[in-house]
Amino acid sequence: MIVCKFGGTSVASAGQIQKVANIVKENPKRKIVVVSAPGKRFSDDIKVTDLLIDLAETALQNGAVEEKLQNVVNRYKDIAEGLGLDRKIVEVIENDLRERLALKAEKELFMDTLKASGEDNNAKLVAEYFNSIGLKAKYVSPKEGLVVNDPPERTFALPETYENLKDLGKGEEIVVFPGFFGYTRSGRLRTFDRGGSDITGSILAAAVKAELYENFTDVDCVFSANPKVVNDPIGIEEITYREMRELSYAGFSVFHDEALIPVFKLGIPVNIKNTNNPSAPGTRIVPTRKPNGRPVIGIAADHGFSTLYVSKYLMNREIGFGRKLLQIIEEENISYEHTPSGVDDISVIIRSNQLTPEKEERIVKRVKKELHADDVYFRHGFSMIVIVGEGMRRNKGLAARAASAISRTGANIEMINQGSSEVSLVFGVLQEYEEQCLRALYEEFFTPVTI
Amino acid sequence: MIVCKFGGTSVASAGQIQKVANIVKENPKRKIVVVSAPGKRFSDDIKVTDLLIDLAETALQNGAVEEKLQNVVNRYKDIAEGLGLDRKIVEVIENDLRERLALKAEKELFMDTLKASGEDNNAKLVAEYFNSIGLKAKYVSPKEGLVVNDPPERTFALPETYENLKDLGKGEEIVVFPGFFGYTRSGRLRTFDRGGSDITGSILAAAVKAELYENFTDVDCVFSANPKVVNDPIGIEEITYREMRELSYAGFSVFHDEALIPVFKLGIPVNIKNTNNPSAPGTRIVPTRKPNGRPVIGIAADHGFSTLYVSKYLMNREIGFGRKLLQIIEEENISYEHTPSGVDDISVIIRSNQLTPEKEERIVKRVKKELHADDVYFRHGFSMIVIVGEGMRRNKGLAARAASAISRTGANIEMINQGSSEVSLVFGVLQEYEEQCLRALYEEFFTPVTI
Numbered sequence: 001m002i003v004c005k006f007g008g009t010s011v012a013s014a015g016q017i018q019k020v021a022n023i024v025k026e027n028p029k030r031k032i033v034v035v036s037a038p039g040k041r042f043s044d045d046i047k048v049t050d051l052l053i054d055l056a057e058t059a060l061q062n063g064a065v066e067e068k069l070q071n072v073v074n075r076y077k078d079i080a081e082g083l084g085l086d087r088k089i090v091e092v093i094e095n096d097l098r099e100r101l102a103l104k105a106e107k108e109l110f111m112d113t114l115k116a117s118g119e120d121n122n123a124k125l126v127a128e129y130f131n132s133i134g135l136k137a138k139y140v141s142p143k144e145g146l147v148v149n150d151p152p153e154r155t156f157a158l159p160e161t162y163e164n165l166k167d168l169g170k171g172e173e174i175v176v177f178p179g180f181f182g183y184t185r186s187g188r189l190r191t192f193d194r195g196g197s198d199i200t201g202s203i204l205a206a207a208v209k210a211e212l213y214e215n216f217t218d219v220d221c222v223f224s225a226n227p228k229v230v231n232d233p234i235g236i237e238e239i240t241y242r243e244m245r246e247l248s249y250a251g252f253s254v255f256h257d258e259a260l261i262p263v264f265k266l267g268i269p270v271n272i273k274n275t276n277n278p279s280a281p282g283t284r285i286v287p288t289r290k291p292n293g294r295p296v297i298g299i300a301a302d303h304g305f306s307t308l309y310v311s312k313y314l315m316n317r318e319i320g321f322g323r324k325l326l327q328i329i330e331e332e333n334i335s336y337e338h339t340p341s342g343v344d345d346i347s348v349i350i351r352s353n354q355l356t357p358e359k360e361e362r363i364v365k366r367v368k369k370e371l372h373a374d375d376v377y378f379r380h381g382f383s384m385i386v387i388v389g390e391g392m393r394r395n396k397g398l399a400a401r402a403a404s405a406i407s408r409t410g411a412n413i414e415m416i417n418q419g420s421s422e423v424s425l426v427f428g429v430l431q432e433y434e435e436q437c438l439r440a441l442y443e444e445f446f447t448p449v450t451i
Numbered sequence: 452m453i454v455c456k457f458g459g460t461s462v463a464s465a466g467q468i469q470k471v472a473n474i475v476k477e478n479p480k481r482k483i484v485v486v487s488a489p490g491k492r493f494s495d496d497i498k499v500t501d502l503l504i505d506l507a508e509t510a511l512q513n514g515a516v517e518e519k520l521q522n523v524v525n526r527y528k529d530i531a532e533g534l535g536l537d538r539k540i541v542e543v544i545e546n547d548l549r550e551r552l553a554l555k556a557e558k559e560l561f562m563d564t565l566k567a568s569g570e571d572n573n574a575k576l577v578a579e580y581f582n583s584i585g586l587k588a589k590y591v592s593p594k595e596g597l598v599v600n601d602p603p604e605r606t607f608a609l610p611e612t613y614e615n616l617k618d619l620g621k622g623e624e625i626v627v628f629p630g631f632f633g634y635t636r637s638g639r640l641r642t643f644d645r646g647g648s649d650i651t652g653s654i655l656a657a658a659v660k661a662e663l664y665e666n667f668t669d670v671d672c673v674f675s676a677n678p679k680v681v682n683d684p685i686g687i688e689e690i691t692y693r694e695m696r697e698l699s700y701a702g703f704s705v706f707h708d709e710a711l712i713p714v715f716k717l718g719i720p721v722n723i724k725n726t727n728n729p730s731a732p733g734t735r736i737v738p739t740r741k742p743n744g745r746p747v748i749g750i751a752a753d754h755g756f757s758t759l760y761v762s763k764y765l766m767n768r769e770i771g772f773g774r775k776l777l778q779i780i781e782e783e784n785i786s787y788e789h790t791p792s793g794v795d796d797i798s799v800i801i802r803s804n805q806l807t808p809e810k811e812e813r814i815v816k817r818v819k820k821e822l823h824a825d826d827v828y829f830r831h832g833f834s835m836i837v838i839v840g841e842g843m844r845r846n847k848g849l850a851a852r853a854a855s856a857i858s859r860t861g862a863n864i865e866m867i868n869q870g871s872s873e874v875s876l877v878f879g880v881l882q883e884y885e886e887q888c889l890r891a892l893y894e895e896f897f898t899p900v901t902i
Contacts, residue, residue: 242795249767249794261764313712316700319786326774335770340868341789342875343700343837386794397858399867403851412847417791418867424793 001169003032004214005179005201008039008047010275011122014082016041017129023216023278024174025135031169032208033137034179034201035126037118038075048075048118056114059104069097076125083129093121108151112181112191119178119197127176137174146182146203148190155190157182157203157262165207177204198259202270206262213263216275222283224298229435230442236297237281238289243297243388246424250300250386260285295391295398296445301438303383303431305337306352307415310367311345311375321371322346328366332359337384338417338426345375349415349428352380382414383434385427387441393422402427405444409436452620454483455665456630456652459490459498461726462573465533467492468580474667474729475625476586482620483659484588485630485652486577488569489526499526499569507565510555520548527576534580544572559602563632563642570629570648578627588625595619597633597654599641606641608633608654608713616658628655649710653721657713664714667726673734675749680886681893688732689740690748697839697875698749711736746842746849747896752889754834754882756788757803758866761818762796762826772822773797779817783810788835789868789877796826800866800879803831833865834885836878838892844873853878856895860887 006020024030037048055068077090100113123139130137145164148155161182169175179197183189192199198215205213221235222244239247241264248257263270264287273282308329315321322339329336329348338349360378367376385406392398399418402425406413415428429437457471475481488499506519528541551564574590581588596615599606612633620626630648634640643650649666656664672686673695690698692715699708714721715738724733759780766772773790780787780799788800811829818827836857843849850869857864857878866879880888 245764246794258765264764313696313715314709316788317786319784320777320781322787322790323774323777323781326777330771330774333770335768336773337767338792339773339790342868342877343697394863396861396863397855399864400851400854400858403854404848407848407851410847412845413850413869416850416867416869417793418864426793 001031001208001210002027002029002212002214003034003169003201003205003208003210004030004216005034005197006036006275007197007215007217008036008049009041009218010039010216011035011037011126012039012041012045014079016275017079017083017126019275019278020126020216021130021133021135023275024130026278029211030174030214032175032177032204032210033126034177034197034204035119035122036179036197037122038079048072048122049115051075052114052118053111055101056111059101059114060107060110065101069094069101072097076121080125083132085125085128085132089125089128092124096121109188113189116178116181116189116191119180123176123178130174130176135174136172137176138171140168140175140177142178142182142200143187146200148182148184148192150184150186150188151190155182155192155196157199158185161203162207162262165204166209168204168208170208193256193258195256195259198256199262202259202262205268206266209266210268213268213270215270215272216278217272218274218276219272220274220277220280220282222272222298224296224446225438225442226300229301229438233442234446236283238284238286238292239297240289240390240423241285241287242423243390244285246386246388247298247300250302250384289390291391294389294445295395296387296389297391298389299385299387299438299441299445301383301385301434303381303434304352305382305384305428306350306355306378306380307382307428308348308350308363308367308378309345309376310347310371310373312371312373313344315344315346315373324371325367328363328370332363334359338415340415340417347415349382349384381431382428383431383437384415385429385434385437385441386424387427387445388424390423392425399425401444402441405440406433406437409433409440411437452482452659452661453478453480453663453665454485454620454652454656454659454661455481455667456485456648457487457726458648458666458668459487459500460492460669461490461667462486462488462577463490463492463496465530467726468530468534468577470726470729471577471667472581472584472586474726475581477729480662481625481665483626483628483655483661484577485628485648485655486570486574487630487648488573489530499523499573500566502526503565503569504562506552507562510552510565511558511561516552520545520552523548527572531576531579534583536576536579536583540576540579543575547572560639564640567629567632567640567642570631574627574629581625581627586625587623588627589622591619591626591628593629593633593651594638597651599633599635599643601635601637601639602641606633606643606647608650609636612654613658613713616655617660619655619659621659644707644709646707646710649707650713653710653713656719657717660717661719664719664721666721666723667729668723669725669727670723671725671728671731671733673723673749675747675897676889676893677751680752680889684893685897687734687748689735689737689743691740691841691874692736692738693874694748694839694841695736697837698751700751700753700837740841742842745840745896746846747838747840748842749839750836750889750892750896751839752834752836752885754832754885755803756833756835756879757801757806757829757831758833758879759799759801759814759818759829760796760827761798761822761824763822763824764795766795766797766824775822776818779814779821783814785810789866791866791868798866800833800835832882833879834882834888835866836880836885836888836892837875838878838896839875841874843876850876852895853892856891857884857888860884860891862888 127139179200270285411433417426578590630651721736862884
């Protein structure tokens with residue numbers, strides 16, 4: 001069995017949903033279809049999810065909701081008409097939305113409930129369409145078994161989900177399942193983080209022990225570097241879970257990395273494909289892969305990093321110094337990325353969005369006072385560049401090649417992290433050098449040398 | 452005023468002590484002389500300190516001490532005779548030793564008391580000799596004000612020491628002061644760690660606010676790399692405290708690095724000189740130095756490192772993961788050197804001599820259980836190579852050059868630590884590559900390129 005998930009742009013219009021139907025029809029193994037809410041049809045369009053958030057906020061502020069409600073309904077209406085469906089499905093959706101709006105008193109539930117309607121109603125509509133063209137299908141609600149934890153922790157599926165849903169798709173009909181949300185044991189609707197339809201697909205693939213999880217989106221494949229920075233980067237045919245995860249650390253956002261966990265645990269391969277070009281092989285995410293002749297599979301970069309620098313003479317001899325420093329950071333509820341250290345100094349690399357001038361001042365003061373450090377300060381404006389590849393494990397000159405490529409741009413290497421992961425190498429540079437470095441590294445590792 | 456300290460080989464024999472006298476005579480600013488116990492006269496010789504340790508241990512086990520006592524006394528006797536001194540000084544020393552031996556009942560004091568006699572009696576002898584040749588001198592005991600902390604912490608000088616000794620050497624006579632020990636507030640003798648005569652000299656230089664602290668030893672200078680590995684390395688004329696400290700992390704052992712603290716705090720320069728070649732300029736350790744045209748001042752290497760590798764999917768998102776890991780290490784009373792990290796993994800680099808199979812097993816078990824890590828294991832047999840230089844701060848291609856030099860030896864770079872210290876760069880390689888890497892790095896940074 002194959003579980004296939006279609007993202008927002010893949011189900012944004014009647015035309016797109018027809019493509020989805022063709023894809024599903026083409027392979028009878030595609031028995032479970034997870035859908036997002038209708039996304040953008042053109043670049044200035046508004047996603048249904050964003051219309052719903054706006055509607056919910058207006059309702060909470062007791063504003064005029066009718067027009068905003070109609071905006072949402074009209075999106076489904078357009079789709080239904082385009083697909084030649086009976087008007088009834090649009091009434092079903094409109095009634096559903098009005099029922100949800102009536103829940104306004106229960107504030108905590110309200111936002112999740114409205115947002116989730118985007119996927120939920122779209123699943124109903126898609127099921128209706130499949131049936132109308134003779135593709136036997138049924139809408140299945142997450143109420144049938146996708147059980148999630150209670151707040152306030154981030155939403156995740158509880159173990160019973162996998163047992164509850166293990167027979168999904170084993171009937172004759174194709175199951176159309178809305179992405180993005182589940183229900184707590186007490187029946188409360190909770191959404192996953194944004195991008196959560198990927199998570200739903202992954203959970204269902206794991207529950208039914210699918211042979212493949214297809215993730216349909218609007219790109220032919222995952223690229224080896226950001227095409228907005230690197231000119232025409234090569235596509236990735238096959239990548240391991242681990243490589244994908246390490247790349248996603250620094251801005252590779254095709255796929256929500258938490259979503260990989262359920263399939264990763266069972267070793268189920270993932271295929272990222274393009275709804276608009278389904279014959280392209282796409283990118284396969286697999287447990288292990290054969291070497292492809294290149295040590296590096298991808299290069300990613302992200303900015304917005306700060307460093308806290310701390311030095312103290314003979315720090316190196318003090319048991320507990322690093323731990324106490326990290327404790328101070330932790331007490332400000334800050335997570336950190338790396339802690340490169342010299343002989344008597346250590347830096348803590350932090351995503352800048354976790355810092356405020358007050359937090360920084362408190363941290364500097366505490367480190368000086370409690371750890372008797374000689375020198376303590378913050379620096380801002382760094383980018384991290386991560387080079388990833390299972391082939392790096394045995395490639396001896398790789399760090400030297402990467403460092404040389406960066407140096408050629410004129411950038412100073414502010415940080416190198418090598419020594420733990422065998423499949424990645426992280427460099428820190430000043431933000432203004434990020435794009436140059438990305439291009440230089442791409443050239444170093446992906447351009448065939450011609451003499 | 453200049454405080455000069457003479458190490459063990461500089462005071463090992465009558466001939467050596469004559470050299471010391473000539474050095475002291477030559478500059479009237481040399482008003483405070485700190486002496487070690489007589490060291491080795493030739494490579495198979497036994498240091499007086501080692502004879503004393505053997506004597507103390509024999510006494511504690513109620514063995515026959517007389518012959519061992521005579522061995523010690525004979526060393527001083529030889530020196531006294533060689534210097535043409537009256538026999539009386541030898542009797543003073545012999546009586547002193549017998550008195551110390553009589554303290555055997557007070558076990559805790561005993562070892563320190565016997566060890567310290569090496570320096571103490573040598574200072575008396577040297578003062579006697581100075582006077583005999585018309586160089587007005589007096590022996591001053593650390594009892595006169597070098598106050599140290601109580602056990603069990605490592606010995607260090609208490610703040611009142613600097614007040615107590617501030618007028619030392621301001622009289623007419625040259626002060627001859629034994630290195631290596633002080634007295635607690637309650638009058639108990641305590642030695643510093645081995646190499647502690649360097650510490651005494653540094654404390655006295657700080658107390659009298661000396662213009663210079665001269666540290667006489669048996670080499671012309673500190674070398675830019677280990678002469679046993681690198682053929683004829685260049686000598687270092689001037690080096691900053693910080694560079695010296697960073698080099699000493701990895702095996703540069705000319706100077707006890709803790710000894711630098713008192714002079715470092717006051718910015719007093721240190722001159723390492725050769726008793727056997729006093730006209731050589733030696734190596735000056737200074738607060739700041741002028742660039743000398745080379746980014747690197749020295750390269751050092753040390754082996755005997757292990758790494759603890761820990762990986763966990765999405766570790767990176769968990770606040771407190773690194774801190775908890777370091778806490779487990781700390782609870783085994785282990786200090787660590789570095790913690791390079793990838794996206795979802797972290798390694799802890801530890802000196803192997805702190806580990807036992809039992810400790811390793813406990814740590815691996817706890818990390819798996821308490822941190823739910825996916826993968827946890829130890830690896831052994833690493834060397835750390837540290838490249839040091841204030842000039843590295845603004846030298847952009849340096850990491851690339853270093854990494855390339857290492858790669859040319861065929862070694863895999865197991866770890867790079869750059870990102871904290873601006874004056875050093877640490878590489879980890881397998882132990883068997885240590886010497887090759889040291890030579891390759893020396894060639895890269897010290898050999899002038901000839902075309």
